[in-house]
Amino acid sequence: PRRAGVMGGLGGFGALFDLKAAGYSDPVLVSGTDGVGTKLMLAFETGIHNTVGIDLVAMCANDVLAQGAEPLFFLDYFATGKLEEGIAEAVVSGIAEGCRLSGCALVGGETAEMPGMYPPGHYDLAGFVVGAVDRDKLLPRMDTMAAGDLLIGIASSGPHSNGYSLIRRIVEREGLSYDSASPFSNVTLGESLLTPTRLYAEAALPLIRKGLVKGLAHITGGGLTENTPRMCPDHLAPVIERKAWTPPPVFQWLQSAGNVTEDEMHRTFNMGIGMVFAVAPEDADTVCAALQTAGEAPVILGRLASA
Template identity: 45%
Template sequence: MSDAYKKAGVDINAGYEVLKTVKQMSGNAQLGAFGGLFPLAKNAVADEPVLVAGTDGVGTKLLVAIQADRHTTIGIDLVAMCVNDILAQGARPQFFLDYLGLGHTDQARVKSILEGVVACCQQAGTQLIGGETAEMPDMYGQEHYDLAGFAVGIANRKDLLDPQNVRAGDVLIGLPSNGLHANGFSLVRDILFKQHDFALNHQFDGFDHDLQTELLRPTKIYVSEVAPLLQGKLVTSIAHITGGGLIENVARALPAGLSAQFKLGSWPVPPIMTLLAELGHLNADDVRSTFNLGLGMVLIVHPENLAAVRASLSAVAAPYYQVGTVTTGSPAVDFVEADHD
């Protein structure tokens, strides 16, 4: 291969080795072609199929992974952020592609990243059909890289979730997050490492692990919980709680004139979020508009479907909380104290 290209900072052979590794991990021998193929089975679509596409990244959580030199969970974050968005539209994710841009192809590090991607695709029942690894030494520093993911799902048009079908009296069901997921990390890093000077191996009182372990907990994927609900047409609307926290994302799942009223205290808030609020002197709106507060997804359910939703979630041993109701009025998302007997 070209010595001139290698002298310029790009090792083509290392890229080829990465491709071989991904083929082995994914079991997809077609990887490496100019385009990924995904055959649609005859029973995969119905009378009016719609493809639902989404793309996302991991944001500045990557900087924590780079500093900690822990990269496997970042690949999980990438896939989960994309496929959870697809679910929130009422579609079942089908295939996934990734993009990795880096300053230097460290094969062990790339393998760790892609191990997470492959594992999460398998968990989601989603096929990894392609991707791109681009070594760009003048674009990124020697240790830095960026990730993006692209997912496509399928649904019948009539089965797509529509916020216009939400009505007053609907119930809010919260599915717990696995910590911070991949949102708000610019603020997280500002509080922990700029306003304060905590080391990644610092362990706070009340935590049974160090800070880097807490921050790098991977985003939870909700396919096993939500797919049966979609199949049974038991959910009216879904909010995937990503950037913008509870306030912005739940509002996107509602029509104008209705309000999601959350009952504070009806679900547990992860200690890391309480800690960040204290250390950063954040007010309630700061926290609610940045973090998921322990809810990675919020399902909006008609009351007549509530028992079936509970039964479905219990059947897959999925924890959930009844966190509020939909009411008329404004604001679109509101928080009230839970009733106490």
């Protein structure tokens, strides 16, 4: 089924989208772009190419979601030295799956074949998303935030798309190969580390539209330490209780194998939390119940306090 708002077929010089048909009356457009970082190196080393496209969409779509926006459409850029049979198709199948999971349309893309630009078997990916939000639902709503507001976290699936330069260093130092058994799960190390980034639009949008969310933080590079404050006004600061949840086994393994300090872990990785909601204390039960119904396991991580 085609997404409401998508116009026209293939072949034009640009892709068209009808905001009115998508149901917006006073929309603000929100756009974002991102890549997958050195997680791509794992795809090259394992030959698993069908998941990094999901990461690509998620990194973009979750960012516009943090502003309250519904992801509407997505474009991708795939560049390589020489197109190899099946690889671009596998990547694009992941992109299409990511779009399906976040409810946005894949309206176009560019596949660039540039001899000599990349080592054999390597490629680069970039994604671009446009979302929309009715003006009165834009996030964060800093003017409504107050000390005592609660921070509710929902789970990531693993490192998502951040911290992979450190991960690759640790794997190399441990002398492990990506096709060996994973020390922290029941698949290969490569497969477990390529687990795709989760998409949060389906869980978060209904709550945003009901006005129950004051702020949203997508936990990417910089971890909870650097991303949670991005949704807060200057006079408030997030106070997160690290004992409120147990980081998944992958992070425990990375911390011990890499001999990484607790602070560095929280500044590099999401530590098992992919998105953080700021909500009024009286709305916390409603929000947690709705998230549970959406299949999430919400955790109260802490609160906002006067900075």
